[in-house]
Amino acid sequence: MKEEYVSALWEGNKLADDRKRSIAEILEMLTxxxxxxxxxxxxxxxxxxxxxxxxxxxxxSLSVYDSRITAIGPYIGDLNDGTMFNLSGQLKTCANDYIKREIGYETNLPYKSGNAEVYLNRNWESGKVEPEMPDSLDLGFPDASDALSHALTRAPYLRVFVAGGSLILSAPLNRLPIALIISRSRILFVPTSFTESTRAAI
Structure with a gap:
C-alpha cells in the first residue's frame, strides 16, 4: 500500500479518478x-x-504531542491540545528544575515552551535549498546543524538528547534519522513517546 499511495501522490492531478477513489477507500479502512x-x-x-x-x-480530537491524549471538539492547535492544555505547566516546571538543579546552570531566564515571540521571529526556512524548478513550492525547513556542529566541536563533553516516537504526530519517529547527520557517539537517541521522553530526560 505504501508504494501505491506514494505513487498516487506523485501523480497529483494526473491521477485517474477511479484509482483516487480506490486509494481513498483503502485509507478509510486503515484509519x-x-x-x-x-x-x-x-x-x-x-x-x-x-x-x-x-x-x-x-x-x-487527538493531541499532536501524544496521540493517547484527547480533547473535546475539533483540533485548533495548542489552545485545545490535550497534552499542552493539561501538562504544559508541569513540563515547564520540571524542565526549569532540571536545568537549575540537575545540570547546575544558573540563570534568571525561565524555560518557555511554545514561546510565541521566539516562534514568530525564528527563521523556519533556514534550511531552504534552491528549488530545481522556478515555480516549485519549497517552504524549506529550520536548520540548526551548523550551530550544533560548532557547539559540539567547541565542547567535546556536550551531548545531544533526541526523542521521538510513534505517538507524536508533530515529530514522527521516521523523520528523526534525517536530522541526525552528526556523530552518533555524541547523540542519545530515545525512540519513545512524548510523555515517556520527557520523563526520561528529567
Missing part, C-alpha cells in the same frame, strides 16, 4: 476516516484535519 474526506483532500490529510476527523463522531 476509520471517511474515504470522502481523503478524496476531497486529494488523498493528502494534514495534521489538523487528521487530529479532528479521526475522533469526529465522539466530538473529540
Amino acid at each position: 476509520g476516516i471517511s474515504s470522502a474526506s481523503f478524496y476531497q483532500r486529494n488523498l493528502r490529510m494534514n495534521q489538523v484535519d487528521f487530529c479532528t476527523l479521526l475522533l469526529e463522531e465522539s466530538d473529540r
Whole structure:
C-alpha cells in the first residue's frame, strides 16, 4: 500500500479518478476516516484535519504531542491540545528544575515552551535549498546543524538528547534519522513517546 499511495501522490492531478477513489477507500479502512474526506483532500490529510476527523463522531480530537491524549471538539492547535492544555505547566516546571538543579546552570531566564515571540521571529526556512524548478513550492525547513556542529566541536563533553516516537504526530519517529547527520557517539537517541521522553530526560 505504501508504494501505491506514494505513487498516487506523485501523480497529483494526473491521477485517474477511479484509482483516487480506490486509494481513498483503502485509507478509510486503515484509519476509520471517511474515504470522502481523503478524496476531497486529494488523498493528502494534514495534521489538523487528521487530529479532528479521526475522533469526529465522539466530538473529540487527538493531541499532536501524544496521540493517547484527547480533547473535546475539533483540533485548533495548542489552545485545545490535550497534552499542552493539561501538562504544559508541569513540563515547564520540571524542565526549569532540571536545568537549575540537575545540570547546575544558573540563570534568571525561565524555560518557555511554545514561546510565541521566539516562534514568530525564528527563521523556519533556514534550511531552504534552491528549488530545481522556478515555480516549485519549497517552504524549506529550520536548520540548526551548523550551530550544533560548532557547539559540539567547541565542547567535546556536550551531548545531544533526541526523542521521538510513534505517538507524536508533530515529530514522527521516521523523520528523526534525517536530522541526525552528526556523530552518533555524541547523540542519545530515545525512540519513545512524548510523555515517556520527557520523563526520561528529567
